Amino acid sequence: MPTNTDLLRQIKDDLLTNSKLPLYEYRTANHYFPVIGEGSHEAKLLCVGEAPGETEAKTGRPFCGRAGKILDELFASINLDRSKVYVTNLIKDRPPTNRDPLPYEIEVYGPYLVKQIEIIKPRIVATLGRFSMRFVMEYAGISEPQLSQTISKLHGQVLEGQAPYGPLTVIVLYHPAAAIYNQALKPTLIADFAKIKQYVV
């Protein structure tokens, strides 16, 4: 019986070698790494960002640049050890100039996230930013009217969804990078993040 680590390694191998991925050529031309994810392979909580930035693509590690510093502050604010969580992104390769992911990229990279969710089987997914919010809400069967609401309406909400393996709670958060450009958002992010605490103790 393969372990979660074995199954996650298969995803890594596929991402490393699949030359049909839309950002594969951009990755290899720049000597970047795909950013698969990091943390506990048995995590109760999965955090899903948008796509790697340059620091992440250069190291292969999620949220290790400026946005990662803010994410670390959020973990510290609820006394949660980051190694107990699994942190990943919807898109596994850095988009040029950190532009928004394209629909086709979400279509191709999204199934890798679904596989990761179904291997780790978290009870809670915290979405960081509007792209992962929308994707995970759809995955968890959260429908209208929430599905088409904006992140400024939904942030801080705890939504009860369903995964094939059981109930899945989705917690909607702003992307940590939003607090780099708008310092006033930091207290909101901290207050929203506090909602995670009851699920991870």
Ligand code: URA
């Ligand atoms: N922003 C993201 O969405 N993910 C990262 O890994 C880093 C920055």
